[in-house]
Amino acid sequence: MSDHRKPTMADVARLAGVSPMTVSRALKSGTSVTEATRERIRAAADHLGYVVDITAASFSSGRSGFVAMTIPSINNANFADTARGLTEGLQDSGLELLLGYTDYDIAEEERLVEAFLRRRPEAIVVTGGAHTERCRALLSGAGVPVVEAWDLPAQPIDRVVGFSNAEAGAQIARHLFEQGHHHIGFIGGNGARDTRGADRQRGFLNALRVLGLSDARVVTDLDPPITMREGAAALARLLDQWPDTTAVMCVSDLSAFGAMNAAIRRGMRVPEDLAVAGFGAYDLSEYALPGITTVDAQAHLIGVEAARMIVDALAGHPTHRTKILDVELMARHSTAARQSTIGELQ
């Protein structure tokens, strides 16, 4: 609606009767400009409807002002929590978060990382520790802090904030065993795509073996994301193949919910006829009926810690390069033993 050309800093400077440089300083904090001048410049900028052109600013300063993050899925409460934690942790530094999702595909992750790099982010957070060779090279050569989150890669690229997915799986396995189960299954996805899920599966099956149980009851040929639909379908196949199964761990709470309700629709009682456990501590696991036993991976904290690491690294402070978080088993009614002592958990 203004004449045609967007106002520039020079326009504001002219109107306020100062040099463009003073305008530049006035519009950012922590710089020495008289309050009166700053006020006058602000008024001039408002009058002209001027907003700084970050494109030009970051070109000139060499700093883009944002952090890039890849997540497997945009619609996942866990990854959303991590993104939120990261956003919050970066806020004070004036860094913004640029999100991209890979759809659980490391080739897509490579594409995304390359696109991010073109924009010269000040740091990069990737979910997971599995990458294409070229993606590893891109990240290594990026020249900015790189954080791998949600995982404990054997060969970290740079920095890591994660937890042991294998241990999370093992905790569930031991819990189910303690509840008296000996015929225990696992429902998950194509491990090549969801490596964190595959790690949970590995830890789970390992623990079963250690306990002397069979680790054969596995349905894992579905493509991530493994959600309610997949959980329901997989449960049917699990029970068809191993009808005497009494307990099952699912790779996520969503699939656990799908599996649980599929079991109930088949006329089974949960937990009496089938115990069900998930992963991720979604709201759903708390409000489902019965409540679903799960593992809390502290998704939000992962984001906060990643932010802390990035801010410290950019400030040049020495930091630890790896932060390992604990996971916490949350036992709920879906895995209560027959003579339950935790019935009140519902």
Added chain:
Amino acid sequence: MSDHRKPTMADVARLAGVSPMTVSRALKSGTSVTEATRERIRAAADHLGYVVDITAASFSSGRSGFVAMTIPSINNANFADTARGLTEGLQDSGLELLLGYTDYDIAEEERLVEAFLRRRPEAIVVTGGAHTERCRALLSGAGVPVVEAWDLPAQPIDRVVGFSNAEAGAQIARHLFEQGHHHIGFIGGNGARDTRGADRQRGFLNALRVLGLSDARVVTDLDPPITMREGAAALARLLDQWPDTTAVMCVSDLSAFGAMNAAIRRGMRVPEDLAVAGFGAYDLSEYALPGITTVDAQAHLIGVEAARMIVDALAGHPTHRTKILDVELMARHSTAARQSTIGELQ
């Protein structure tokens, strides 16, 4: 790891024995460069580990290459679907999507829009039609296409892709009435923050009045996002105040799920003692037990249509400025009449 300075286009040009301009052309498609030259330049770029600096490119060309979108919540299947549809629709044009979330707060939306504007997006999509005065001004003066989504604002800023939230509410009201209910409640949130939810409520209560029913049974003093926890808490308050309520609409499927399970925990049967309906056609509504009656707002299509509008607008094609989508009632078992004819829906 390279000596110190990032390679520039000039470095690539020197190595390939051409001018920088030819490098620029070679690295983007749809430009006239001999295949041999392009190959040579690509090789030189790879050799140097060169990636185009989009910061510089967009500064120079004046085109940032991305579209900005605000959504109320990052972890919401509906908005995620819209974002996905938008991403897909923009892909062919090489436009990327920059997402920001407002936490259902129009002051935060204003902050976000201002931050976006600094980055000179080529188009802006905002969720909803309620904005601060200043935000309206910023959007109007942005000089780029603006799409308001998920709503039908009385005074659109520019373009609109939405549906009638009021009509969605009314459809649920009529459906519950047809199922034989006369004591019908509504559970929602603080309308000042979630105006789309408020519109659904308005349409719902209006329809009740038209049907000659009381529109007093309302619990709506919670802050968005209204999720399972809030749904459960609100149901308790609803039943405490109006114990003879036989049906309730919730502002979203999540809150409907929370309310439904809270009712079941109280010993009620759904749908026999209480019918429950939601909104949004989440997976959850399909896989819950019983399945939850809901309204499909075609979230993904909203994104696709917004993308189409933006692409057309940027290409200078004449377009309609408003696209109104239909909503579809999905009746499930949670609202089945006692002598149900749709019992098979489960």
Added chain:
DNA sequence: CTTGATAATGTTACCGATAACATATAGGCA
């Protein structure tokens, strides 16, 4: 063998802010 049209490449100027350095002004203290 020209000529003319088209494709391929080169030249020049510039986008809008900021870093780095230079200078002016204000205020404290001997």
Added chain:
DNA sequence: TGCCTATATGTTATCGGTAACATTATCAAG
């Protein structure tokens, strides 16, 4: 008062691409 330091402001050069225009190479047709 005069000097010195700290704070406020101005000047100049520059970041790395691309638009717009200019030029050269290529090739088919007459």
